[in-house]
Amino acid sequence: MNKKVIIVGAGIGGLSTALRLLKNGYEVEIYEKNKTIGGCVNFIETETFRFDLSASILMMPDPYKEIFSYVNKNYNDYLEFIQIDPTYRLFCADGNTLDFNNNISSLTKTLEGISKEDSLGYFKFIADVYEKYLISNEYFLRKPQEKPKDILKLETFLKALKIHTFSNAYDYISKYIKNENLRNFLAFQCMYIGISPFNGPNIYTLIPVATQLYGLWYFKGGMYSFIDALSKLIIEFGGIIKNEVTVDEILFSEDKCVGIKTSQGIKKADIIVCNADFPYVMKSLVKDEYYKDKYTDKKLSEMKYSCSTFIIYLGLRKKYPQLSVHNIYLGKNFKEGIESAFKGTLPKNYSLYIYCPSRIDKSMAKNDGECLNIMLRVPNLFFKEITWDKYTINMLTDTILSELKSIKGLEDIEGNIEYKNYLTPLDMESKFNAYGGTAFGLSPNLMQTNYFRPHFKSSKADNLFFVGSSLHPGPGVSLVLNSSRLVTEEILKNINN
Ligand SMILES: Cc1cc2nc3c(=O)[nH]c(=O)nc-3n(C[C@H](O)[C@H](O)[C@H](O)COP(=O)(O)OP(=O)(O)OC[C@H]3O[C@@H](n4cnc5c(N)ncnc54)[C@H](O)[C@@H]3O)c2cc1C
Structure with missing residues (x-):
């Protein structure tokens, strides 16, 4: 018989992990406390207006497409990707308005309108950060960071030193760009993962660079069209989504997770995957200190x-x-x-x-x-x-x-x-249940990235896993989609069907 998986939370992380596990032959049930699935990727609807609730910037489209190819489906049958141009319109308090285009000649015109020096600086900045992005993607964003050896391999360690030069994002940008509006425009985007460009690591300059190189995209009908597509696929693959069922506790016995306690009683499974925010899960759903391991209330308060x-x-x-x-x-x-x-x-x-x-x-x-x-x-x-x-x-x-x-x-x-x-x-x-009401979970600062972020697999119960913004590689829809791919690999490696 197929192993049964319970997923706690129907955010991007929960839904995409569910779909991958269904594809691998697992039986999957998702429990979501809210009426609508999608977590932060949600909507508000009136008779006249429809609003994306939170996430709206679709950058790095490949992870969005990859989840469809993972289950041998064509994304075009489910979604309409539309490329946005200009990517951004910038309004400055000094009255300047600038459009940033995908098209390189339009972009160059905008940049040269600022100054030739800044135009050159912008392209040098793009080239240097692009190199960091390629390293980061190959060695970190798409790789698990579960074991010390994942970071301690000499080659990986040297790559980490290469991408983590020790100035903050704003100072790093300032080395290339003199114009204040242009600097601030780039620094503003570095803040999308919820840390300050004035003291966050400069690796997050890859956000404006990925935007410039891969463009920004839009789904017809808004971001929630992606959730509708995932939900359709989950149902097609035989998954079950239970809305408006709150999970109150994760249940353990003898170094195993045995199930969950919900508003509708106890549910048992062979594997549990928590998509609810990791620190909230440790604080409120894991009640036994032993299974919290290092994520005690004290540790959570220091993070x-x-x-x-x-x-x-x-x-x-x-x-x-x-x-x-x-x-x-x-x-x-x-x-x-x-x-x-x-x-x-x-x-x-x-x-x-x-x-x-x-x-x-x-x-x-x-x-x-x-x-x-x-x-x-x-x-x-x-x-x-x-x-x-x-x-x-x-x-x-x-x-x-x-x-x-x-x-x-x-x-x-x-x-x-x-x-x-x-x-x-x-x-x-x-x-x-975002712990502390944050928008992006645990800060992805240097001390809380890669191997130093919470791991996908519990160290105390070997059938308990975690996925989402507070896990590796971090917040943002495309990174959480990567997180679901990595946690699925971890489950397949650890648990035989
Ligand atoms: C305001 C805002 C703007 C953003 N803008 C962008 C953007 O433009 N582009 C981008 O890529 N990313 C953006 N993000 C980030 C992105 O939305 C998130 O990183 C991503 O959606 C998080 O997905 P997740 O699966 O980790 O968690 P969540 O979306 O938080 O999902 C967790 C789910 O678990 C459920 N849950 C919690 N506790 C329980 C319980 N006890 N029982 C049952 N269910 C439970 C929750 O209701 C939720 O549905 C934004 C985020 C915010 C908040």
């Missing part, structure tokens, strides 16, 4: 966590062609605005990411208007200084709207709001 986000969702009754799909607004005093999210305060100066999918997808705003996500990085809930009440939300909304209105053509935006909603760190915690 470093990514920042969170505050999002305003706006349904507008008017078109705003001044916006592109992905927009970045660089406020005054960029450094203060960015660093506050990591120092526990709200910024005085706002730099924002603005997502407007209705620019290319009519199905997202049926009123011939626009739908907008406006995203601000904010501290996670471990910082106690901020109370996420109506006062804070209203104050942030007013300030963000007044920044938006400073963009030429968006002066009347406030009068054209038909729908408004919010997401705060408290929602991240209550909706998804």
